[in-house]
Amino acid sequence: MRSGFWHIRSFEERFTYHFIRSQPIQTKTPTMTDPAESLNPRRAIEELKKLRELTGDDDGAQRVAFTETWAKARKWLSEKMTELPVTETTDAAGNTWFTLPGESAKSLLIGGHIDSVPNGGWLDGCLNIMAGVEIMRRICAQYNGRPPVTIRVVDWADEEGARFGKSLFGSAAFSGNIDLDEARVLKDRDGISLPDAVGKFGIEFENVKQAGAEQENAAAYLELHIEQGPVLLDMDLPLAVVQGTCGVERHAITFHGQAAHSGSAPMARRKDAFLAAARMAPEIYEITNRHGGVCTIGSCKTEPGIVTSVVKECTITLDQRHLDAGSLASMLAEAKSASERYAAEGNVTVSWERLWQIEPVPFDDELIAFCDEAIVETCGTSHQMPSGPLHDAAEVSRAGIPTVMMFVQSLHGISHNKIEDTREKHLELCIEAMDRLASKTMDWILSR
Amino acid sequence: MRSGFWHIRSFEERFTYHFIRSQPIQTKTPTMTDPAESLNPRRAIEELKKLRELTGDDDGAQRVAFTETWAKARKWLSEKMTELPVTETTDAAGNTWFTLPGESAKSLLIGGHIDSVPNGGWLDGCLNIMAGVEIMRRICAQYNGRPPVTIRVVDWADEEGARFGKSLFGSAAFSGNIDLDEARVLKDRDGISLPDAVGKFGIEFENVKQAGAEQENAAAYLELHIEQGPVLLDMDLPLAVVQGTCGVERHAITFHGQAAHSGSAPMARRKDAFLAAARMAPEIYEITNRHGGVCTIGSCKTEPGIVTSVVKECTITLDQRHLDAGSLASMLAEAKSASERYAAEGNVTVSWERLWQIEPVPFDDELIAFCDEAIVETCGTSHQMPSGPLHDAAEVSRAGIPTVMMFVQSLHGISHNKIEDTREKHLELCIEAMDRLASKTMDWILSR
Numbered sequence: 001m002r003s004g005f006w007h008i009r010s011f012e013e014r015f016t017y018h019f020i021r022s023q024p025i026q027t028k029t030p031t032m033t034d035p036a037e038s039l040n041p042r043r044a045i046e047e048l049k050k051l052r053e054l055t056g057d058d059d060g061a062q063r064v065a066f067t068e069t070w071a072k073a074r075k076w077l078s079e080k081m082t083e084l085p086v087t088e089t090t091d092a093a094g095n096t097w098f099t100l101p102g103e104s105a106k107s108l109l110i111g112g113h114i115d116s117v118p119n120g121g122w123l124d125g126c127l128n129i130m131a132g133v134e135i136m137r138r139i140c141a142q143y144n145g146r147p148p149v150t151i152r153v154v155d156w157a158d159e160e161g162a163r164f165g166k167s168l169f170g171s172a173a174f175s176g177n178i179d180l181d182e183a184r185v186l187k188d189r190d191g192i193s194l195p196d197a198v199g200k201f202g203i204e205f206e207n208v209k210q211a212g213a214e215q216e217n218a219a220a221y222l223e224l225h226i227e228q229g230p231v232l233l234d235m236d237l238p239l240a241v242v243q244g245t246c247g248v249e250r251h252a253i254t255f256h257g258q259a260a261h262s263g264s265a266p267m268a269r270r271k272d273a274f275l276a277a278a279r280m281a282p283e284i285y286e287i288t289n290r291h292g293g294v295c296t297i298g299s300c301k302t303e304p305g306i307v308t309s310v311v312k313e314c315t316i317t318l319d320q321r322h323l324d325a326g327s328l329a330s331m332l333a334e335a336k337s338a339s340e341r342y343a344a345e346g347n348v349t350v351s352w353e354r355l356w357q358i359e360p361v362p363f364d365d366e367l368i369a370f371c372d373e374a375i376v377e378t379c380g381t382s383h384q385m386p387s388g389p390l391h392d393a394a395e396v397s398r399a400g401i402p403t404v405m406m407f408v409q410s411l412h413g414i415s416h417n418k419i420e421d422t423r424e425k426h427l428e429l430c431i432e433a434m435d436r437l438a439s440k441t442m443d444w445i446l447s448r
Numbered sequence: 449m450r451s452g453f454w455h456i457r458s459f460e461e462r463f464t465y466h467f468i469r470s471q472p473i474q475t476k477t478p479t480m481t482d483p484a485e486s487l488n489p490r491r492a493i494e495e496l497k498k499l500r501e502l503t504g505d506d507d508g509a510q511r512v513a514f515t516e517t518w519a520k521a522r523k524w525l526s527e528k529m530t531e532l533p534v535t536e537t538t539d540a541a542g543n544t545w546f547t548l549p550g551e552s553a554k555s556l557l558i559g560g561h562i563d564s565v566p567n568g569g570w571l572d573g574c575l576n577i578m579a580g581v582e583i584m585r586r587i588c589a590q591y592n593g594r595p596p597v598t599i600r601v602v603d604w605a606d607e608e609g610a611r612f613g614k615s616l617f618g619s620a621a622f623s624g625n626i627d628l629d630e631a632r633v634l635k636d637r638d639g640i641s642l643p644d645a646v647g648k649f650g651i652e653f654e655n656v657k658q659a660g661a662e663q664e665n666a667a668a669y670l671e672l673h674i675e676q677g678p679v680l681l682d683m684d685l686p687l688a689v690v691q692g693t694c695g696v697e698r699h700a701i702t703f704h705g706q707a708a709h710s711g712s713a714p715m716a717r718r719k720d721a722f723l724a725a726a727r728m729a730p731e732i733y734e735i736t737n738r739h740g741g742v743c744t745i746g747s748c749k750t751e752p753g754i755v756t757s758v759v760k761e762c763t764i765t766l767d768q769r770h771l772d773a774g775s776l777a778s779m780l781a782e783a784k785s786a787s788e789r790y791a792a793e794g795n796v797t798v799s800w801e802r803l804w805q806i807e808p809v810p811f812d813d814e815l816i817a818f819c820d821e822a823i824v825e826t827c828g829t830s831h832q833m834p835s836g837p838l839h840d841a842a843e844v845s846r847a848g849i850p851t852v853m854m855f856v857q858s859l860h861g862i863s864h865n866k867i868e869d870t871r872e873k874h875l876e877l878c879i880e881a882m883d884r885l886a887s888k889t890m891d892w893i894l895s896r
Contacts, residue, residue, distance in 0.1 A: 229712030246711065250755055261863070262744035262767040263694060263836025264677030267736045269861070274729055274745055281726030288715045296710035297722055299753040300762070307698055307746045307765040307803065314748070317755040319710040355755065388711025413717070415709070 038141040041431035044134040045424060051076060051114075051130075052122040060418030061122055065115035065158035065169070066197045073114045077129065077155065084136060085145045086153075092210035093173030094157035094203045100136055102143075102150040106219040106445050108438065109152045109401070110135060111392055113159035113170075120160075121420025123226045123427075127408070129155055131224045131431045135438050149445050150217065151438075156392045157203075164194045171395035173208040174215065180206070212399075219445040220367060221396040221403040224434050226422055228389050230413025238426040239433055240383040241371040242405035245394040246293065246321035247328045247360035253280070253339055257348040259304060259312035274302055274311035276339075276346040283338045284318065291331050293322030294388055323360050323386035360386075361394040367404035367441065374436035375406070379429050406434060486589040489879035492582040493872060499524060499562075499578075500570040508866030509570055513563035513606035513617070514645045521562045525577065525603065532584060533593045534601075540658035541621030542605035542651045547598065548584055550591075554667040554893050555598040556886065557849070558583060559840055561607035561618075568608075569868025571674045571875075575856070577603055579672045579879045583886050597893050598665065599886075604840045605651075612642045619843035621656040622663065628654070660847075667893040668815060669844040669851040672882045674870055676837050678861025686874040687881055688831040689819040690853035693842040694741065694769035695776045695808035701728070701787055705796040707752060707760035722750055722759035724787075724794040731786045732766065739779050741770030742836055771808050771834035808834075809842040815852035815889065822884035823854070827877050854882060 055063050055073045063070045074096065078088060086098045099107075112128025132153040139147050157170030164186040172178035184205065186194040195205035225242075227233075232240055257273035277300065284295035296319045303313040318335060322328035336352065343350040368384070375382035387405065397403035408430035411421040422430075503511045503521045511518045522544065529536060534546045547555075560576025580601040587595050605618030612634040620626035632653065634642040643653035673690075675681075680688055705721030725748065732743035744767045751761040766783060770776035784800065791798040816832070823830035835853065845851035856878035859869040870878075 227712070228709055229714065230717055231712075231714055234714075234717065248711070261676055261837060262746060263696070263742065263769050263838075264675070264679075264863075265742070265744075265836075266677065266679055266682075267733055267742060269678055269682065272729075274748060275733070278726035278729030278745075278748075281720075281723045285715055285723070294711065294713070294715060296713075296756075296758055297726075298710060298750070298755045298757050298759060300722060300726075300748045300750045300759075302746070302748045305747040307767050308744075309746050310744055311746060311748075319755050321711050388713075389709060390711075415712075 039134060039138040039432065039435050041134065041428040044130045044431055045427050047080070047130050047133075048122060048126060051126055056122065059119040061116035061120035061124075062118060063114055063116040063120070063126075064118055064162045065160065066163060066201055070115050071201070073126075074155065077114060080133070084140055086136070090202075091174070091214050092204065093170045093208040094198060094201060095170040095174060095211055095214070096155040097214060098133075098136070098153040100140055100145075100147065100151040102147040104149045104446065105217045107150040107152050107217045108441055108445060109154055109218055109221040109396070110438065111154040111156060111221060111223050111396070113156045113392060115158055115160055115162075117160045117162045117416045119418055121226070121415055121417060123420060123422055124228075124415050125159055127226055127427070127430075128224045129153065131434050134431055135435045138435060139438070147442065149219065149442050159392050163188045163197070166194070167390060168392060168395050170211065171392035173211045175395040175399035176209055176212050177395060177398055178208065180208075215399055215401065218401045219448070220364075220441045221393060221401050222367075222434065222437060222441060223391060223393040223403075223405045224430055225391060225405060225407060226415060226420065227407040227410045228415040230410070231385055232383065232407060232409035233411065233413045235383060237381055237383050238379050238409050238429045239375045240385050240407040241368055241375060242363065242387050242393075242407055243368060243384050244323050244360060244362035244397070245387045245390050246323050247325055248356065248358050249320040249328060249332045250354070250356040251318045252315055252353045252355055253277070253318055253350060254313060254315040254353070255339075255343060255348050255350050257310065257312055257314075257346070260310040262308045262310060265310055270310050271347045272310050273314035273348050276342040276348050276350065277314040277316050279342040280316060280318070280335070280339060284335065287331050287334050290334075291322065291327045293320065293327060293331055295320045295331065295335070317355070321388050323362060325360050328360065358390070361397045363393070363397060363404045364402035366444065367402055370440040370444065371404045371406055371437050374433045374440060377436055378433035404437075406430065406437065487582060487586040487880065487883050489582065489876040492578045492879055493875050495528070495578050495581075496570060496574060499574055504570065507567040509564035509568035509572075510566060511562055511564040511568070511574075512566055512610045513608065514611060514649055518563050519649070521574075522603065525562060528581070532588055534584070538650075539622070539662050540652070541618045541656040542646060542649055543618040543622060543659055543662070544603040545662060546581075546584070546601040548588055548593075548595065548600070550595040550598040552597045552894065553665045555600050555665045556889055556893060557600045557602055557666055557669040557844070558886065559602040559604060559669060559671050559844070561604045561840060563606055563608055563610075565608050565610045565864045567866055569674070569863055569865060571868060571870055572676075572863050573607055575674055575875070575878075576672045577601065579882050582879055583883045586883060587886070595890070597667065597890050607840050611636045611645070614642070615838060616840060616843050618659065619840035621659045623843040623847040624657055624660050625843060625846055626656065628656075663847055663849065666849045667896070668889045669841060669849050670815075670882065670885060670889060671839060671841040671851075671853045672878055673839060673853060673855060674863060674868065675855040675858045676863040678858070679833055680831065680855060680857035681859070681861045683831060685829055685831050686827050686857050686877045687823045688833050688855040689816055689823060690811065690835050690841075690855055691816060691832050692771050692808060692810035692845070693835045693838050694771050695773055696804065696806050697768045697776060697780045698802070698804040699766045700763055700801045700803055701725070701766055701798060702761060702763040702801070703787075703791060703796050703798050705758070705760055705762070705794070708758040710756045710758065713758055718758050719795045720758050721762040721796050724790040724796050724798065725762040725764050727790045728764060728766070728783070728787060732783065735779050735782050738782075739770065739775045741768065741775060741779055743768045743779065743783070765803070769836050771810060773808050776808065806838070809845045811841070811845060811852045812850035814892065815850050818888040818892065819852045819854055819885050822881045822888060825884055826881035852885075854878065854885065
């Protein structure tokens with residue numbers, strides 16, 4: 001049943017979506033095949049290549065949310081889904097839901113995002129969608145269009161936040177965690193506000209939290225994603241279970257010293273702000289040696305910053321991530337303590353400013369176990385790891401819905417770049433493993 | 449005899465000096481007093497205070513070379529010198545020479561600079577001049593206007609280089625070391641070129657090296673200066689002998705790593721350009737522990753310089769100074785070797801770019817010994833130290849003229865700042881010690 005869909009009238013009409021309640025659509029009866037044969041990972045891979053051709057260029061994927069190319073990708077997806085007996089709806093935050101109603105209203109959600117960063121990779125976000133579509137096809141075929149639980153594939157709106165600098169727009173609206181006051185004033189490079197931009201796509205900014213209605217009957221959420229780092233590449237493994245998304249502590253640390261002439265200030269007399277700041281660099285590696293997690297000093301600024309003066313003021317940024325809240329707190333405390341020690345030793349002072357923080361989001365233990373089993377059954381060896389980057393799955397989990405993610409190896413250990421890639425064999429394996437995970441999760445939902 | 453002088457006709461006439469050959473001036477006979485009584489350091493101090501009043505404001509001294517205020521200061525000095533039987537001449541580079549002819553044409557030079565940085569201190573540069581004037585008064589009185597050797601007080605033009613970013617203009621022209629190709633293209637903030645600016649003060653830029661003619665008969669050069677650091681303050685000593693000016697090696701060091709997502713790049717996989725650069729900070733303190741001298745990292749820049757990325761490229765500046773050329777070379781070699789070690793350990797690469805260098809200029813051993821004696825005789829304890837900052841004395845020494853400098857304590861260990869100050873007792877002591885040094889040097893010149 002198709003109760004509503006985004007209809008793109010014309011891109012000349014200021015790229016505006018119009019939401020139209022349509023008549024129920026009579027879908028063709030799916031071809032029933034042997035379940036083992038009906039999952040066709042190669043078909044999903046070919047579809048991803050088509051999407052790349054349709055919405056990418058020589059610089060990579062260009063499906064930035066709330067743009068023409070993004071709308072084109074969604075239209076392509078919408079047309080593809082007419083082949084299945086699903087309803088398409090779009091919620092108050094612009095998330096698109098493809099629902100295959102089951103015997104039970106309890107729903108298994110499989111999610112991803114068709115939006116990309118500018119000059120992005122061909123897999124980040126849309127691999128998750130097309131794997132979900134392929135799994136939905138298999139389930140539809142196996143259960144003759146009526147599975148025991150309801151299956152929903154969701155395309156989250158603006159996971160990347162590339163245009164307005166704020167990621168997880170749609171999923172944070174769904175979970176209720178979106179900060180409207182913060183989002184309301186965001187502007188893109190051309191000065192267009194986020195509320196105006198989403199308004200062009202039929203979204204009433206002030207109502208986006210109504211997307212929370214989609215939580216009804218949600219029993220589990222699964223998300224596949226290309227790893228955005230080199231861990232699986234280094235381990236020579238195709239797949240991993242994601243244990244959760246790391247908590248983040250993000251701070252600016254400023255050391256306050258004293259300017260002095262580089263020729264006349266004796267070394268022992270100096271109040272060298274750079275010296276104290278620089279000593280933090282090896283320290284953060286020591287901290288991760290003790291606790292795991294990751295720490296990054298991404299920026300360093302010096303004042304007056306001239307060759308003939310001892311540095312008066314030095315500001316570094318620190319980004320710390322860990323899946324365990326206690327470990328993250330320890331990492332932060334140790335960095336603070338080290339900064340104070342280096343400041344005291346260098347006869348300077350130090351001040352901290354928190355830029356951002358988010359708590360760790362551990363995924364569901366039972367789903368983690370199923371995911372692990374599914375991977376072992378598919379390719380023999382599994383691995384468990386946290387995700388440093390955030391994903392929509394974190395927002396779904398924060399909404400209280402049992403959640404797990406799976407990572408597939410990234411060939412160059414790199415993402416948000418046109419060279420992002422995954423071996424085709426690994427793409428096939430991840431879709432197969434996700435399909436097994438979906439089956440295990442459906443059984444689990446029914447058993448609860 | 450006054451063979452020529454700068455005559456300031458009017459500041460309204462575009463502040464242009466006009467060089468006028470004047471008639472010989474009949475000077476009044478100096479009042480002869482007991483030599484021991486005729487040196488009056490307090491008089492010199494009062495004159496410095498008058499100069500401060502005349503050419504400073506609430507922000508400090510404003511005698512930037514080739515400006516109206518500088519011209520005013522020079523006019524004030526010129527008028528003061530009419531009280532002595534001296535000739536005033538200005539050489540091809542705008543250095544002003546006050547010459548008291550002696551029985552021998554061999555000359556003792558005492559130098560300083562009346563120009564200051566903007567918002568400068570009240571002593572930097574002009575203390576040297578007014579001490580020289582006071583010593584000249586004493587010598588003139590003692591020898592009834594005809595000392596055994598010729599005495600010359602020189603006011604160097606543009607020691608600070610505040611307007612065009614190039615210090616030691618006049619003294620480098622005198623020594624012949626000025627780089628005309630480099631100086632010719634210098635511009636101030638208003639886009640006025642150095643040749644045009646000096647032209648307004650009667651100086652033909654292309655002829656400035658003709659100032660080298662003033663080297664004739666120069667037998668020794670003495671310069672007093674306020675210390676531009678806190679060494680004497682820390683040692684609780686009023687005076688020091690300056691052994692020479694340090695050689696300088698100035699470089700930009702760039703570490704080349706790889707950008708990576710702060711959340712997904714495992715610590716062990718990172719090519720962190722900031723880590724390698726930061727490890728240089730404590731290293732330069734180790735280098736000075738081994739060799740003496742001073743090293744400064746004055747600036748640090750990071751690319752892309754964002755909180756969520758490992759640093760791809762990090763550039764720091766390094767300034768190294770030492771009085772001994774061999775030690776300076778070792779310091780540079782050790783810094784290079786350390787940078788390569790840290791780069792290799794961090795899996796990044798490093799490249800060096802020399803920004804500037806100058807060799808050390810050691811002063812004359814015999815004059816150093818006389819200066820030491822003079823300080824001990826004046827205040828009981830002497831100290832010997834190099835000068836990190838450059839001074840006109842370095843250019844005079846490079847011209848092959850035996851040279852020494854004396855430092856007087858800086859009350860806050862600070863210069864180029866309106867709070868620059870020296871205890872009046874120390875000012876008196878430094879003028880007395882310089883006077884003793886002048887006598888010893890005159891004897892030495894005669895004995896050669």
